[in-house]
Amino acid sequence: MSPQGGKRFFGLSPNVVWMGVVSFLNDLSSDMIFPFIPIFLTSVLGASFTFVGIVEGVADATASILKIFSGWLSDRWQKRKRLVVLGYSLSALAKPFLAAAAVPWHVLGVRFMDRVGKGTRDAPRDALISLSTERPVFGRAFGFHRAMDTAGAAIGPLAAFAILPFIGGNLRTLFLLSFIASFFAVLILIAFVREVRPGAPQAAAAPPRPLISEVREHLPPPARVTRVSPTMLGVPFFLFLGVATLASLGRASEAFLILQARDVGVALALIPILYFAFNTSFALLSTPLGALADRVGKRNTFTAGLLVFSAVYAGFAFGATPQSVWLLFIAYGLYAALTEGVGRAIVAGLVTPEVRATAFGIYNAATGLALLPASVVFGFLAQRFGSHVAFSYGAALALVAALGFLFLRRISVQQLAR
Numbered sequence: 001m002s003p004q005g006g007k008r009f010f011g012l013s014p015n016v017v018w019m020g021v022v023s024f025l026n027d028l029s030s031d032m033i034f035p036f037i038p039i040f041l042t043s044v045l046g047a048s049f050t051f052v053g054i055v056e057g058v059a060d061a062t063a064s065i066l067k068i069f070s071g072w073l074s075d076r077w078q079k080r081k082r083l084v085v086l087g088y089s090l091s092a093l094a095k096p097f098l099a100a101a102a103v104p105w106h107v108l109g110v111r112f113m114d115r116v117g118k119g120t121r122d123a124p125r126d127a128l129i130s131l132s133t134e135r136p137v138f139g140r141a142f143g144f145h146r147a148m149d150t151a152g153a154a155i156g157p158l159a160a161f162a163i164l165p166f167i168g169g170n171l172r173t174l175f176l177l178s179f180i181a182s183f184f185a186v187l188i189l190i191a192f193v194r195e196v197r198p199g200a201p202q203a204a205a206a207p208p209r210p211l212i213s214e215v216r217e218h219l220p221p222p223a224r225v226t227r228v229s230p231t232m233l234g235v236p237f238f239l240f241l242g243v244a245t246l247a248s249l250g251r252a253s254e255a256f257l258i259l260q261a262r263d264v265g266v267a268l269a270l271i272p273i274l275y276f277a278f279n280t281s282f283a284l285l286s287t288p289l290g291a292l293a294d295r296v297g298k299r300n301t302f303t304a305g306l307l308v309f310s311a312v313y314a315g316f317a318f319g320a321t322p323q324s325v326w327l328l329f330i331a332y333g334l335y336a337a338l339t340e341g342v343g344r345a346i347v348a349g350l351v352t353p354e355v356r357a358t359a360f361g362i363y364n365a366a367t368g369l370a371l372l373p374a375s376v377v378f379g380f381l382a383q384r385f386g387s388h389v390a391f392s393y394g395a396a397l398a399l400v401a402a403l404g405f406l407f408l409r410r411i412s413v414q415q416l417a418r
Contacts, residue, residue: 015132016141018192019125020148025185026088027149029095030114031156032163032178033171035275037098037107038255039268040171047104052255053379055104059111064368066119071127071361075354080124080131081195087121088189090114092182099175122364127357130348131196138348139298142341143290147283150336152181154279157272233359237350241366243405244343247306248370250313250397252378252390254278257316257332260387265322274329281333282340290341298346299405305338306402310395317391343367 041047041055070087074080094114101107126142133141160174167173254275261274293301312335315328344360351359374394381390 011137012141012144013132015193015196016129016144018188019129020145022088022185022189022193023145023149024152025181025188026091027152028156028159029152029178029180029182029185030091031153031275031279032160032181033095033098033156033175034254035157035258035271036160036171036174037111038259039262039271040101041104041107042259044171045101045104045107047107048383050376050379050383051104052259053253053375055108055111058108058372059115061369061372062112063115063119063122064365064371066116067123067361067364067368068358069361070120071123071357071359071364074124074127074357078197078354079195080128080357081189081193083124084121084128084193085186085189087117087119087125088182088186090117090120092117092179092186095179095182096176099172123357123361126344126348126360126364128193128196130356131353135349137291137294138345139290139292139294139342140287141290142344142348143287143293143337144341146290146337146341147286150279150283150286150333154276154283157275157279161269161272161276232355233351233362237347237359237363240346240350241363243401244363245366245370246404247309247398247401248367249374250394250401251309251371251374252394253371253375256375256378256382256387256390257329260316260320260391261325261329263387264320264325266325274326277326278329278333278336281330282336283333285334285337286341289337290345293342293345298342298349301342302339302346303402303405305335305342306398306405308335308338310398310402313391313395313398317388317395 038052041052047055070083074083091114094110094117097113098107098110101110129141129145130138156178163174163177167177258271258275262268262271266274289301308331312328312331315324315331320328343363347359347363348356378390378394381393
């Protein structure tokens with residue numbers, strides 16, 4: 001059966017729903033262990049804050065660089081699923097190796113392998129979601145996927161919280177157990193997700209419309225692509241890319257939020273619950289905010305997310321206490337719900353279906369590569385001048401990016417295309 005057909009859930013195709021299930025299981029697996037990796041590095045292996053920043057920065061940069069290549073390759077092949085399967089498989093296989101880490105650079109190697117998997121899968125997966133979805137509900141589809149992804153990320157720390165007492169708090173055993181959910185994610189992906197090519201009935205059901213308020217170009221009908229080039233993406237895409245990348249330069253890894261929570265007095269046993277609060281907020285809000293963005297404008301929704309981010313980082317800089325940290329993590333989930341899926345929906349609406357994976361690869365790469373200097377600079381500022389300076393730096397950059405995005409609304413699509 002075509003992935004375009006079949007029974008729908010919340011107006012979404014079976015492909016989108018199954019990819020949501022895959023992401024749910026994969027993130028359940030990953031987030032069983034992610035909150036403990038910075039603690040494992042600093043407390044068990046004796047790594048410095050700067051090294052934590054390097055690990056997270058290199059990991060994100062690796063994924064980002066590969067997203068460009070995997071996106072281009074999947075557009076060139078006009079096939080997405082095989083790269084998605086490969087990517088999820090690599091991330092699953094990385095989990096057992098983490099349990100064997102004996103020195104900090106071992107963790108760096110494992111994170112590198114995991115992010116190779118992420119870099120291989122993300123752009124083709126996002127393209128496959130868009131090709132399985134009608135244009136008017138892009139926001140809902142990407143919001144649903146982010147919700148499922150984040151629901152797994154929310155339950156993962158809870159699972160870890162429940163398991164740790166039975167394994168004597170042994171983090172290495174926890175790392176091994178995390179492999180189970182990611183293994184089933186790969187099986188479901190292979191069995192239920194189907195390939196979709198540009199021009200399939202559902203992908204072409206709603207013809208593209210030029211929406212100046214969303215900073216879009218008019219998109220031509222689907223055509224067979226024999227050459228994939230960045231010049232095919234258009235000026236509006238690159239303007240949005242610039243603003244999103246600027247915002248990412250101030251966004252450090254969530255590992256630093258976890259370390260800040262520990263430093264202000266949140267008990268180690270409560271760290272998984274704190275991370276659960278963030279992911280629950282993210283998961284519950286992603287789908288409704290994605291659907292809202294379809295109605296009120298994705299640009300407006302994304303800008304609101306940047307303003308929330310700036311406020312959250314300012315709170316971490318100047319008002320973090322054991323009590324307020326919980327509210328800040330929940331608000332951080334609101335920021336993610338306002339920008340993660342919506343940003344992908346904006347990208348999907350700015351380019352033609354044949355080059356969407358390339359666009360997603362460049363978008364994810366640019367915003368992800370920005371996390372390398374962001375994490376390293378954040379770690380340096382926190383270690384040298386204090387965490388309040390590092391968080392203030394991130395808040396300021398997000399505010400500048402939000403103002404830049406508001407400026408773009410005044411530029412018409414016709415002017416941008418000249």
